[in-house]
Amino acid sequence: MVFSSPFQSLPxxxxxxxxxxxxxxKSELKNFPKYVKDYLVSLFPLFQWIGRYNLTxxxxxxxxxxxxxxxxxxxxxxxxxxxxxxxxxGLYTGFVGLVVYSLFATSKDATLGxxxxxxxxxxxxxxxxxxxxxxxxIYPKTTFAITLAFFTGVYQLIIGLLRIGxxxxxxxxxxxxxxxxxxxxxxxxxxxxxLLGISGIETNKQPIYLAFRDILINLNKIKVxxxxxxxxxxxxxxxxxxxxxxxxxxxxxxxxxxxxxxxVLVVYLLISFAIVKSNNDKAPFxxxxxxxxxxxxxxxxxxxxxxxxxxxxxxxxxxxxxxIEQIGIAKAFGKKFGYTRNINASxxxxxxxxxxxxxxxxxxxxxxxxxxxxxxxxxxxxxxxIAGLFTSVIVVIGLYGLTGAFYYIPSSVLA
Numbered sequence: 255m256v257f258s259s260p261f262q263s264l265p266x267x268x269x270x271x272x273x274x275x276x277x278x279x280k281s282e283l284k285n286f287p288k289y290v291k292d293y294l295v296s297l298f299p300l301f302q303w304i305g306r307y308n309l310t311x312x313x314x315x316x317x318x319x320x321x322x323x324x325x326x327x328x329x330x331x332x333x334x335x336x337x338x339x340x341x342x343x344g345l346y347t348g349f350v351g352l353v354v355y356s357l358f359a360t361s362k363d364a365t366l367g368x369x370x371x372x373x374x375x376x377x378x379x380x381x382x383x384x385x386x387x388x389x390x391x392i393y394p395k396t397t398f399a400i401t402l403a404f405f406t407g408v409y410q411l412i413i414g415l416l417r418i419g420x421x422x423x424x425x426x427x428x429x430x431x432x433x434x435x436x437x438x439x440x441x442x443x444x445x446x447x448x449l450l451g452i453s454g455i456e457t458n459k460q461p462i463y464l465a466f467r468d469i470l471i472n473l474n475k476i477k478v479x480x481x482x483x484x485x486x487x488x489x490x491x492x493x494x495x496x497x498x499x500x501x502x503x504x505x506x507x508x509x510x511x512x513x514x515x516x517x518v519l520v521v522y523l524l525i526s527f528a529i530v531k532s533n534n535d536k537a538p539f540x541x542x543x544x545x546x547x548x549x550x551x552x553x554x555x556x557x558x559x560x561x562x563x564x565x566x567x568x569x570x571x572x573x574x575x576x577x578i579e580q581i582g583i584a585k586a587f588g589k590k591f592g593y594t595r596n597i598n599a600s601x602x603x604x605x606x607x608x609x610x611x612x613x614x615x616x617x618x619x620x621x622x623x624x625x626x627x628x629x630x631x632x633x634x635x636x637x638x639x640i641a642g643l644f645t646s647v648i649v650v651i652g653l654y655g656l657t658g659a660f661y662y663i664p665s666s667v668l669a
Contacts, residue, residue, distance in 0.1 A: 324516025
């Protein structure tokens with residue numbers, strides 16, 4: 255009997271193949287320094303175009319920066335409120351997003367900072383992961399939110415530096431649309447009590463349908479806040495309609511529509527100031543109140559073992575949502591203006607990751623791309639990401655020079 259060996263079916267040893275692999279390996283090793291250089295250069299897209307920066311680009315960036323600046327101030331204050339954090343934390347987050355993203359972006363239109371969706375998620379994580387059995391906060395909300403930003407940034411940097419951002423392309427669009435629609439509905443319901451001046455309704459620590467039920471039950475408790483909030487809403491809608499219908503014919507209506515948020519904020523701030531001063535400095539409606547001027551001193555996030563154990567898992571959720579929003583915005587505007595091939599998903603994730611990581615040392619909470627501010631930025635004729643640096647100057651002016659004025663902003667108008 256003849257026994258066959260399983261090795262008889264293997265191909266014969268070919269020394270030429272080994273020599274081929276060897277020469278290929280030597281070639282790869284020889285080019286390794288070049289690969290490292292190319293990788294490091296790819297981390298700073300700014301250097302690919304900054305040498306061509308000119309007066310035309312500067313003009314477009316300045317106009318866009320001023321327009322976005324009028325929008326980010328009220329939005330940052332309002333979105334910090336959605337996150338159930340003090341208003342100034344929205345400004346801290348907006349400043350870091352503007353500065354960091356402008357240096358690492360591959361999209362000229364995207365604008366980073368606090369967003370409604372991520373602020374809502376932050377508030378939900380605060381309610382679920384930072385409360386004890388009695389519903390009391392275990393850590394100060396700001397401490398938890400800052401540590402959340404730290405881990406969100408770390409996770410995003412790992413994903414971006416490993417260049418695996420392409421995985422975001424495999425998330426079904428229906429899932430993204432469903433989430434954003436649900437988040438939008440939730441945000442609207444959460445803001446109704448502030449809009450109408452109804453107090454005592456818990457919108458974060460109970461299911462949203464119960465919050466909606468409580469709103470309906472308490473409609474008889476509407477206060478004067480509603481007069482300011484609802485009229486501001488009508489004015490904003492009127493601005494948007496005029497921009498859409500007549501903006502092409504009358505350019506001043508187009509620009510008024512872009513700057514409508516800032517204009518409405520200033521008008522109602524002045525109205526509020528006049529009412530408060532005529533009432534012996536007593537506000538008959540809810541106002542933003544005192545906002546500390548300037549930035550807080552840089553400090554390390556709280557990384558005690560107990561807090562880390564509460565944050566590191568929820569941070570995966572904020573990481574994913576932040577990436578989805580940012581990549582979606584960058585690709586949407588890249589497609590609209592014909593530069594989709596320049597959008598690098600992994601680099602965008604690095605930019606967001608650095609924003610959140612650096613922001614956690616500057617009292618910021620999780621940030622990502624804002625669709626509304628990006629749309630205004632694009633419509634204003636932005637030319638490069640450097641516009642974000644110019645907008646950050648407006649935020650600094652707001653923090654150091656306008657916090658006294660912010661005191662009088664009606665809460666219902668921010669809602």
